Amino acid sequence: xxxxxxxxxxxxxxxxxxxxxxxxxxxxxxxxxxxxxxxxxxxxxxxxxxxxxxxxxxxxxxxxxxxxxxxxxxxxxxxxxxxxxxxxxxxxxxxxxxxxxxxxxxxxxxxxxxxxxxxxxxxxxxxxxxxxxxxxxxxxxxxxxxxxxxxxxxxxxxxxxxxxxxxxxxxxxxxxxxxxxxxxxxxxxxxxxxxxxxxxxxxxxxxxxxxxxx
Numbered sequence: 001x002x003x004x005x006x007x008x009x010x011x012x013x014x015x016x017x018x019x020x021x022x023x024x025x026x027x028x029x030x031x032x033x034x035x036x037x038x039x040x041x042x043x044x045x046x047x048x049x050x051x052x053x054x055x056x057x058x059x060x061x062x063x064x065x066x067x068x069x070x071x072x073x074x075x076x077x078x079x080x081x082x083x084x085x086x087x088x089x090x091x092x093x094x095x096x097x098x099x100x101x102x103x104x105x106x107x108x109x110x111x112x113x114x115x116x117x118x119x120x121x122x123x124x125x126x127x128x129x130x131x132x133x134x135x136x137x138x139x140x141x142x143x144x145x146x147x148x149x150x151x152x153x154x155x156x157x158x159x160x161x162x163x164x165x166x167x168x169x170x171x172x173x174x175x176x177x178x179x180x181x182x183x184x185x186x187x188x189x190x191x192x193x194x195x196x197x198x199x200x201x202x203x204x205x206x207x208x209x210x211x212x213x214x
Contacts, residue, residue, distance in 0.1 A: 011066045011070070011071035012058050012059060012066055014072075015071050015075050015078070016055055018079070019051050019054070022078060022079055023047060023048070025083060026044060026047055026083060027044065029083070029090060030089075034086075034089075034090045037096075039096055039101075039162075039164050043159070043162050046108055046159060046162050047085075049112070050081070050112070053116060054078075057116060062119050062120075080171060085160075085171070086163070089164060089165050091165075091167070092164070092165035092167055094166070096164050097164070101164065103161055104161025104162040105158065106158070107155065107157050108154075108155045108162060109158070110154055110155075110158075111150075111152065111153065111154025111155030111157070114140065114147065114151030114154060115152055115155065116151070117140065118139060118140040118147050119148055121139030121141075122138075122139055122141065125138065133195075134198070135191070135199055142206065144207045144208065144209055145188070145208050145209070146184055146187065146208060146209050147209075150210060150211075152175065153172055156171060156172040184209065
């Protein structure tokens with residue numbers, strides 16, 4: 001997951017094709033197996049936006065290397081997003097709530113921007129050879145060490161409200177637990193080993209995931 005600087009095109013192609021296959025299945029679930037509705041249209045649009053954003057991040061904006069393990073794990077995780085929400089929406093079949101839908105779209109867009117913008121603001125710093133060996137603590141990362149992960153949690157939570165099903169709360173809850181007990185400790189260990197005292201000083205004054213809270 002860390003320290004890979006080669007392009008790893010094959011691994012990224014695996015993720016991309018997995019996303020496309022999931023989108024096709026999601027389309028079938030939302031528009032063929034299920035009666036088309038404003039909820040299904042909105043959810044599918046959100047999934048398309050997610051595909052475009054993640055693909056651009058992977059191939060254009062942040063072309064870092066991806067290991068086969070990460071590619072497989074990400075492909076499986078995307079399957080939960082792309083298929084889990086449509087399936088749970090069909091099973092739940094609840095009456096839509098306009099207020100919750102609006103809140104859902106706000107969370108989805110804010111989370112997507114938080115995840116993407118935080119990474120893009122860091123990119124010029126990482127691309128500058130003069131900053132080799134230096135820890136980036138600026139941009140949105142001055143508010144939380146893993147502010148990009150918070151963005152992930154928010155846009156996935158937004159999909160819960162967009163899909164209009166209370167049971168799909170299990171998906172962002174699971175993602176949050178994976179971040180707290182898996183990704184964040186692993187990332188912290190990596191940063192500590194790589195940057196030493198820089199990271200020690202950074203984590204003393206910066207929240208871990210949620211600005212001003214934790």
